[in-house]
Amino acid sequence: MTDIVIIGAGPAGLSAAAVCAEHQLKVLVIDEFMKPGGRLLGQLHREKNGTWWNGWEESASLTRRAEQSGADIRLQTSVYHLQSDHQGWNVYTSAGIIKTPYVLLATGAAEIPVSLPGWTLPGVMTVGAAQVMANVHRVKPGNRGIIIGLNILSFAIARELQLCGVEWEAMVLAPNAMLHPLYASPRHAADLFARTAHLAPAFWMRAGGKLLSFSWAKTLTVRFFPKSGVNVWGIPVRLRHAATEIIGKEQVEGVRIVEVDADGAPKPGTERDIPVDFVCVSGGLYPLAELAAVAGCPLRYIPELGGHIPLHNEHLETPLKGLYVAGSITGIEGAKVAMAQGRVAGLSIAFHHRKGDRRLQEELLHAVRDVHQTRESAPIQFHPRITEGRKAMKELWNAAHHNG
Amino acid sequence: MNDARIRTHPILGELPPRKEIRFAFNGIPMQGLEGETIAAVLLAQGIRTLRYHEASGRPRGIFCNIGHCMECRVTVDGIDGIRACLTTIKEGMEIHAGRKLPAPLKRGGVTP
Numbered sequence: 001m002t003d004i005v006i007i008g009a010g011p012a013g014l015s016a017a018a019v020c021a022e023h024q025l026k027v028l029v030i031d032e033f034m035k036p037g038g039r040l041l042g043q044l045h046r047e048k049n050g051t052w053w054n055g056w057e058e059s060a061s062l063t064r065r066a067e068q069s070g071a072d073i074r075l076q077t078s079v080y081h082l083q084s085d086h087q088g089w090n091v092y093t094s095a096g097i098i099k100t101p102y103v104l105l106a107t108g109a110a111e112i113p114v115s116l117p118g119w120t121l122p123g124v125m126t127v128g129a130a131q132v133m134a135n136v137h138r139v140k141p142g143n144r145g146i147i148i149g150l151n152i153l154s155f156a157i158a159r160e161l162q163l164c165g166v167e168w169e170a171m172v173l174a175p176n177a178m179l180h181p182l183y184a185s186p187r188h189a190a191d192l193f194a195r196t197a198h199l200a201p202a203f204w205m206r207a208g209g210k211l212l213s214f215s216w217a218k219t220l221t222v223r224f225f226p227k228s229g230v231n232v233w234g235i236p237v238r239l240r241h242a243a244t245e246i247i248g249k250e251q252v253e254g255v256r257i258v259e260v261d262a263d264g265a266p267k268p269g270t271e272r273d274i275p276v277d278f279v280c281v282s283g284g285l286y287p288l289a290e291l292a293a294v295a296g297c298p299l300r301y302i303p304e305l306g307g308h309i310p311l312h313n314e315h316l317e318t319p320l321k322g323l324y325v326a327g328s329i330t331g332i333e334g335a336k337v338a339m340a341q342g343r344v345a346g347l348s349i350a351f352h353h354r355k356g357d358r359r360l361q362e363e364l365l366h367a368v369r370d371v372h373q374t375r376e377s378a379p380i381q382f383h384p385r386i387t388e389g390r391k392a393m394k395e396l397w398n399a400a401h402h403n404g
Numbered sequence: 405m406n407d408a409r410i411r412t413h414p415i416l417g418e419l420p421p422r423k424e425i426r427f428a429f430n431g432i433p434m435q436g437l438e439g440e441t442i443a444a445v446l447l448a449q450g451i452r453t454l455r456y457h458e459a460s461g462r463p464r465g466i467f468c469n470i471g472h473c474m475e476c477r478v479t480v481d482g483i484d485g486i487r488a489c490l491t492t493i494k495e496g497m498e499i500h501a502g503r504k505l506p507a508p509l510k511r512g513g514v515t516p
Contacts, residue, residue: 122465129469
């Protein structure tokens with residue numbers, strides 16, 4: 001008999017697995033991928049202190065800890081349904097139905113696609129796809145490419161891919177009107193620079209470009225944008241150009257770009273084609289909450305957290321008995337926050353299972369505080385208003401709780 | 405071997421040696437390394453088109469590379485709808501790209 005099924009072997013799921021197993025629960029972790037680690041696997045960036053954050057090694061050590069504590073990790077297994085009955089949860093997997101009193105959804109996030117003419121051509125992929133191809137599977141996704149979509153994720157991955165010899169022709173805006181407004185216009189791209197520059201000067205300093213000295217980055221004044229773009233790590237970042245079409249017959253041959261005004265509206269007659277052999281698109285991330293939805297868990301739309309989020313409290317309980325959430329399904333944040341949340345969920349489940357152990361309660365309080373501290377010390381936020389989003393969820397939970 | 409594999413990486417280091425695996429794609433015998441996905445091993449050899457759209461016949465390749473988008477589905481040992489990005493190659497595996505399907509009854513079976 002399994003005490004808890006954890007869906008997703010990423011930073012949140014593996015951390016929770018270790019905690020639950022250390023508290024003598026019988027843990028089963030399920031993941032579709034062939035390696036444990038989730039999206040942590042491909043991450044590679046420099047920390048504030050100059051050392052490298054190597055997601056591959058972090059994944060290996062999380063996996064080791066979970067397995068040494070006694071957790072069972074089942075890979076290449078898909079979960080397609082979740083249903084409760086009077087005995088607990090039935091987890092429907094590609095390897096059969098598993099019964100369990102507790103389920104932790106640590107499914108993470110998926111990328112928001114950017115659709116424009118030509119986006120189905122072979123050679124067009126999401127930035128995350130390119131990251132996994134290069135850093136996990138160790139195959140170069142292409143030689144010379146363009147990134148369509150300016151956001152924290154696309155910048156981070158652009159840098160990572162340079163390490164394996166990928167050359168970037170440019171980074172341009174995604175076509176207007178089809179994306180989250182946050183990513184669509186030069187005004188918002190400048191806003192992103194300015195806000196992240198304020199939050200994490202070290203990130204942009206390391207970026208090589210002297211972004212902080214640009215007057216527009218400080219003042220948010222769009223008319224000061226250099227039309228030729230700015231240079232980040234040797235990549236021309238074109239804040240005044242958007243992609244309109246990906247060109248090619250059997251595969252990618254190039255990208256058509258157009259000049260845009262401060263709000264992202266294209267200027268007719270300024271189109272030109274840039275030859276490249278591959279294209280990465282990036283529309284940001286959204287929480288993977290489908291399993292919570294089919295399980296019957298109420299969802300709340302909180303844009304600051306990335307979209308529709310299962311209703312949950314700070315102990316990562318949902319309103320459904322035995323159903324817990326941790327990691328990016330609760331809001332888009334980095335791997336370190338996911339790990340801290342995994343610990344909270346693990347302790348929360350162990351506390352419930354042990355029916356109120358006093359020492360566990362203290363550990364749980366500690367772990368919740370640690371999530372806040374980890375968030376505050378994160379070098380970069382996917383969404384600048386993440387704290388407001390977390391507060392909004394807390395209020396929505398309280399409102400639902402008080403109304404019965 | 406001249407291919408797109410990243411054998412040395414400034415941070416991730418050397419690619420560890422692995423057993424060679426033989427498989428076939430569209431009937432053509434090929435080789436890969438143990439643990440590689442169908443999508444990765446084909447891309448390493450410059451093959452990007454994994455299927456042709458069932459209705460339009462337009463070429464498709466990997467898009468999300470982590471199992472969400474279903475764009476990379478291929479036929480493996482006779483079973484169709486297998487995601488190339490999540491499936492690792494096995495000795496003797498026969499992989500086929502998806503093809504455009506006939507639509508004899510489209511527009512009531514009348515050819516324009």
